[in-house]
Amino acid sequence: MVKKQLIMEKALELFAEQGFDATSVQQITEKSGISKGAFYLSFKSKDELIFALIDHFMSEIVSNIDYLVSGGGYQKDELLYQFYLTILKNFEEHSNLATVFMKEQTHTLNMELIMKLHFYDKQINRAILKMIDQIYGDSIAATKFDLLYCVKGFMKMYSELFIFSKLPLDLKLLASSLVEKTNLLAKHSTVPFVTKELVNLLDLPAEGPPTQETLVKHINDLIAEVQEGFVKDALHELKEQINKQTLDILLINGLVEIVRQDAQCMWVAFLLRRYFKIS
Amino acid sequence: MVKKQLIMEKALELFAEQGFDATSVQQITEKSGISKGAFYLSFKSKDELIFALIDHFMSEIVSNIDYLVSGGGYQKDELLYQFYLTILKNFEEHSNLATVFMKEQTHTLNMELIMKLHFYDKQINRAILKMIDQIYGDSIAATKFDLLYCVKGFMKMYSELFIFSKLPLDLKLLASSLVEKTNLLAKHSTVPFVTKELVNLLDLPAEGPPTQETLVKHINDLIAEVQEGFVKDALHELKEQINKQTLDILLINGLVEIVRQDAQCMWVAFLLRRYFKIS
DNA sequence: TTGACAAATGACCGATTAGTCATTAGTATA
DNA sequence: TATACTAATGACTAATCGGTCATTTGTCAA
Numbered sequence: 238m239v240k241k242q243l244i245m246e247k248a249l250e251l252f253a254e255q256g257f258d259a260t261s262v263q264q265i266t267e268k269s270g271i272s273k274g275a276f277y278l279s280f281k282s283k284d285e286l287i288f289a290l291i292d293h294f295m296s297e298i299v300s301n302i303d304y305l306v307s308g309g310g311y312q313k314d315e316l317l318y319q320f321y322l323t324i325l326k327n328f329e330e331h332s333n334l335a336t337v338f339m340k341e342q343t344h345t346l347n348m349e350l351i352m353k354l355h356f357y358d359k360q361i362n363r364a365i366l367k368m369i370d371q372i373y374g375d376s377i378a379a380t381k382f383d384l385l386y387c388v389k390g391f392m393k394m395y396s397e398l399f400i401f402s403k404l405p406l407d408l409k410l411l412a413s414s415l416v417e418k419t420n421l422l423a424k425h426s427t428v429p430f431v432t433k434e435l436v437n438l439l440d441l442p443a444e445g446p447p448t449q450e451t452l453v454k455h456i457n458d459l460i461a462e463v464q465e466g467f468v469k470d471a472l473h474e475l476k477e478q479i480n481k482q483t484l485d486i487l488l489i490n491g492l493v494e495i496v497r498q499d500a501q502c503m504w505v506a507f508l509l510r511r512y513f514k515i516s
Numbered sequence: 517m518v519k520k521q522l523i524m525e526k527a528l529e530l531f532a533e534q535g536f537d538a539t540s541v542q543q544i545t546e547k548s549g550i551s552k553g554a555f556y557l558s559f560k561s562k563d564e565l566i567f568a569l570i571d572h573f574m575s576e577i578v579s580n581i582d583y584l585v586s587g588g589g590y591q592k593d594e595l596l597y598q599f600y601l602t603i604l605k606n607f608e609e610h611s612n613l614a615t616v617f618m619k620e621q622t623h624t625l626n627m628e629l630i631m632k633l634h635f636y637d638k639q640i641n642r643a644i645l646k647m648i649d650q651i652y653g654d655s656i657a658a659t660k661f662d663l664l665y666c667v668k669g670f671m672k673m674y675s676e677l678f679i680f681s682k683l684p685l686d687l688k689l690l691a692s693s694l695v696e697k698t699n700l701l702a703k704h705s706t707v708p709f710v711t712k713e714l715v716n717l718l719d720l721p722a723e724g725p726p727t728q729e730t731l732v733k734h735i736n737d738l739i740a741e742v743q744e745g746f747v748k749d750a751l752h753e754l755k756e757q758i759n760k761q762t763l764d765i766l767l768i769n770g771l772v773e774i775v776r777q778d779a780q781c782m783w784v785a786f787l788l789r790r791y792f793k794i795s
Numbered sequence: 796t797t798g799a800c801a802a803a804t805g806a807c808c809g810a811t812t813a814g815t816c817a818t819t820a821g822t823a824t825a
Numbered sequence: 826t827a828t829a830c831t832a833a834t835g836a837c838t839a840a841t842c843g844g845t846c847a848t849t850t851g852t853c854a855a
Contacts, residue, residue, distance in 0.1 A: 258537040262813060272834045274816085283813065386673055387697070394669030395709070402718050407709075414709040418666070421700050430674070430686075430693040439681050541843060551804045553846085562843065 241279045241462075244269050245293070248286055253333040257287060288350065294334045295357040296500040298327050302364040306371065313372050317419060320368060321392075321412040328396045329408065336400050356507055362436075365389070373423050382436050383429035387422050391415050446511045449479060455505045463501060471495040472502075475509065489513050520558045523548050524572070527565055532612040536566060567629065573613045574636040575779040577606050581643040585650065592651050596698060599647060600671075600691035607675045608687065615679050635786055641715075644668070652702050661715050662708035666701050670694050725790045728758060734784045742780060750774040751781075754788065768792050 247268040251260040262283055266276050280286045301323050305311070311319050328335050365388055369381050377384065395411060398404075456476050463469050471492045478489055493515065497506040509515075526547040530539040541562055545555050559565045580602050584590070590598050607614050644667055648660050656663065674690060677683075735755050742748050750771045757768055772794065776785040788794075 258535075261811080263811095273814085274834055275832080277814070278832075383693070387670075390669045390673030391666075393673055394665055398710075398714075398718075404714075404717060410707070411709045414662070414707040417705060417707045418701060421704050422697060425700050425704075426697060428689070428693040428696045430690045431677075435677075435683075438683060439677075540841075542841090552844085553804055554802080556844070557802075 240271070240275070241289075244271075244276060244279055244286070245290060249290060249333050252287075252290075253336040284350075288353065290334060291350070291353060291357075292501070292504055294331055295353075296503045298324070299357060299360045299364065299503065300500040301327060302361065302368075306364050306368045314416060314420070316368060317372055317416045318412050320365075321415045322408060324392055325396075325399075325408045325411060328399050329406075332399050335396060353504060356504065360503070361389075369423075377423055380423070380426050380429040382433055383426065383431040384419070384423055385436075386431045388419060391418065446514070447508045449512075452479060452505075452508055452512055455508065459496075459502055459505055463499060465499055468496055468499045468502065479512075484513070486513065486515070490515055519550070519554070520568075523550075523555060523558055523565065524569055528569060528612050528616065531566075531569075532615040536616065563629070567632065569613065569616070570629070570632055570636075571780070571783055573610055574632075575782045577603070578636060578639045578643065578782065579779040580606060581640065581647075585643050585647045593695060593699070595647060596651055596695045597691050599644075600694045601687060603671055604675075604678075604687045604690060607678050608685075611678050614675060632783065635783065639782070640668075648702075656702055659702070659705050659708040661712055662705065662710040663698070663702055664715075665710045667698060670697065725793070726787045728791075731784075731787055731791055732758060734787065738775075738781055738784055742778060744778055747775055747778045747781065758791075763792070765792065765794070769794055 244265065248260070248265045251264055251268060254260075262273060262276055265286075266273050269276075280289070302320065305316070305319055305323055362385060365385055366381065369377070369384055369388075373381070395415070398406060453476060456472050456479075460469055460472050460476075463472065475489065475492050475496070478485065478492070489509075490513075493506050493509050493513075496502040496509075523544060527539070527544045530543055530547060533539075541552060541555055544565075545552050548555075559568070581599065584595070584598055584602055641664060644664055645660065648656070648663055648667075652660070674694070677685060732755060735751050735758075739748055739751050739755075742751065754768065754771050754775070757764065757771070768788075769792075772785050772788050772792075775781040775788075
């Protein structure tokens, strides 16, 4: 659906300029060259629009990192360098959305929004930790969680440079600089603050499983969007399984693994695992 | 004026919970146990309230750092440790306001708000750079601006721990951990990314001098608030100098230096220097 | 008790918002 | 061409907002 993408693009520009609250649906529709009614044909509400933006951007970042770490075939320093470069390029390309995040950070809109951001944050943590393990091995077991926070801190602070200055920056130099810093901290740091226990404490108490209704709604939304045929088939099958309540866990598990491959389905895969109590 | 403080406290709690936009004046007055009209006796607008909050807390943080770096009498590692500890305690004590900042970050409200935040940010940069000079001397001239960004990054990332977890954290351990990290980066880092030139580019083009009207308004506000007698006298004298247009620069310079001692007057001292074109 | 003044109130205003829905325009089929 | 259907419209609503101001309340000295 091309209309949806048009709205998302134009809305993103406005959100980056003015913030979410300060941007009216009217402005979005004017900039998109459509009527107000047409907006509500694509999105049920203004909130649904920002959810879509977050899903789109975050799932892309997470799957980019995942791909690098799991299947990139890079080694040690090269991996770290490519990691930073990938993240930075992502920020550069989507600096508009990054601006929205900076501005709106956990803006108390909705419990689902908070859960989503928390979920993607955990995915990123998982991927970075995996990378740290690959690069440094067991030697930094005591400080790896602290290093995780430093890496995220580097990303956070330097990404501000993109957002507040629109200057063209030398990403390769920046990535090299961050690689050096990360290595220094990894190899010589002896006083960790963030421990495994603290990270576990920070993982908010899990919400209960989603209702059947919300799950089906999400799946239907995805079926309308997803391109890949076999993913769409798996989604249909999953919907049937939910409605039939058969609980064929092996089949469901396989289907979830299939849809999980598609970045767009990341969040719904998470909800499905919650719903069916998989691992 | 005690009413003003009551409003500021209650508003701060609400802003931290819901954000600035999402909090109505109605809610603030209800929580404060006053009427809507009474609110507008203390503040001319909702914007003026958030300006007051920012001025109040940012000037406190800046003067705390300034005091440490300029007159604390600490040396090297001890100075760095006290610096982190002071900042962290400030965040802990005012975690509500820190939350508001995280949420509202440059929320496009008003040109004056942006200028204020930028001004305080520059004050903090100045103080940190002075500290870096004291501790490391000329040896890190090439990487000091990069180190500045790392220090600010550490503060940023770990302060999130306060804000999103309400856990009691071991600030002394955290400060020690950050001292070690800072020293590592200062002593071994060789690939800087942030240079003096880049920092200068990031300093937004300065606004023109304030009008006589706005200046007098700010001074009057401060006269009503400031406790210290001699500061109040200096403010009165400054107001007279402005109205008389005498331009006795030496006298004015001295008066500005006097009021600058008071943390509350930091911003107006900045405006005065702009107005009278001092240094 | 009275009168004068300041402090405080809350009903009210115009502006703006997200969201709705009766209506129209456009398009494909018979 | 007539019919049936979807896509698209924008005037409209109900709610909420920041801010105002005629009115009431409280507090003094006389």
